[in-house]
Amino acid sequence: MLFFALNGSQTLGARVAAAGGYAVAAHEERDFQGGEHKSRPLVSVRGRDVFVLHSLHGDGVASANDKLVRLLFFLATCREHGAARITAIVPYLAYSRKDRQTKPQDPVSSRYVAQLLEAVGVELVMKFEVHNLAAFQNAFRCRTVHLATQDFFAAHIAAQNSEARLAVVSPDAGGVKRAQLLREALEARIGGEVSFGLMEKRRSAGIVSGSLFAGEVKDRVVHIVDDMICGGGTVLRAARAVRDHGGRSIHVLAPHGLLEAQTFQDFCASGVIDSVTVTDSLAPLAHLPAEPPDWFRILGCAPLIADAIDAVHRGQEISLSVACAPELVDNRQ
Incomplete structure (x- = not known):
């Protein structure tokens, strides 16, 4: 398997990799004039079980929209170059709160995001504590994993x-x-x-x-x-x-x-x-x-995500049981 953590999610990615006992695979992200960008894996993904972590929240450096597009492009690149299976790990999934129409002409943004992820070849979407479980599961036609807390x-x-x-x-x-x-x-x-x-x-x-x-x-x-x-x-x-x-x-x-x-x-x-x-x-x-x-x-939350990745990769049932109290972390870096 290969595990990637895109820019902006490297801190959590490093913790997940440490908890799972594997390395974060190398990748490149480059920005160009005019606001365009590209990203690519720096290792071969052909025939590999690929897991890509990115939390899609605006953080003052990049908007939720920018992170979503970067994730979509990277996932599509992995599909383009022969990945056997692609799992998107989105601890926080942008637009999950807009999962139904509450006013005339309202969008259902969560379903549109699901369609975008499916369009680039994602076979599984893993989410850490969803806003609305039924809406999350119904929005996707690919397999979903909900990491409840x-x-x-x-x-x-x-x-x-x-x-x-x-x-x-x-x-x-x-x-x-x-x-x-x-x-x-x-x-x-x-x-x-x-x-x-x-x-x-x-x-x-x-x-x-x-x-x-x-x-x-x-x-x-x-x-x-x-x-x-x-x-x-x-x-x-x-x-x-x-x-x-x-x-x-x-x-x-x-x-x-x-x-x-x-x-x-x-x-x-x-x-x-x-x-x-x-x-x-x-x-x-x-x-x-x-x-x-x-x-x-x-x-x-890294051990919970790492255990789920391991279970998915091995084709086993995911267990969300926690043996002991989760550890405190410093999130200033």
Whole structure:
């Protein structure tokens, strides 16, 4: 097999390769005047099982659009030169949030991205914690692998809270299934009961509303789980509601940390969140302060991705079970 990590994803790529016990294959990316570019593998891909890692988020250096095009061109190049099978590993997949029509004449951008990946010959798309699992699976006609994070985060929570009474909260109705799966994984790991909560949320024209909260969180250590954090407003609303309902401490979990500089300031100013934990699916984080606050943690997801790559290459079932708590990583480089 060959494993490539495109520019902008080399930090995570190096961690995946180290966890899997193989090297990152050499490739070249060149920019030309006028904004054009080319990329190519520097080793032969003919007859090889090729895995290409690229997280498709805008990071201040390259936009999501630019990263998507670079990934598509590189995958097509590998197909052009005889790769036996091509797997695209996209820990964060751009446009996944636009997976349905909510207004007249709306696009379904997630399906268009799927069609582009299929058009260049991708046979498998691997994604780390999707926004909407049904929409992700239905968008693709090629094989998909979803690396869910419930056991990953359950191992982390259990290691931090051996005796506390726990609760899991979804900050909106769309994340209920994700929160329920985390709750079940956590109950199985600690061998005890974990309560559940849900925050009402409605969004129209960029305005978020809704104030109803349901769930038992009083005197409990509460974990609010979402698939991503961007501006932070959604989890802040839920955190304030949990605090109003007597939560003992409040911790936010999200696989994808699309945090803005203002998000860190808002979290600090709120005084209601005790910790925020994301993964290094976006490596490095564009707006991470030079000295990250003590309450901000980054967990390494590379072993989970490396295990999935190995299983796919060997034609085995993928296991997402986590034996021990994920390790913290430094994502400033």
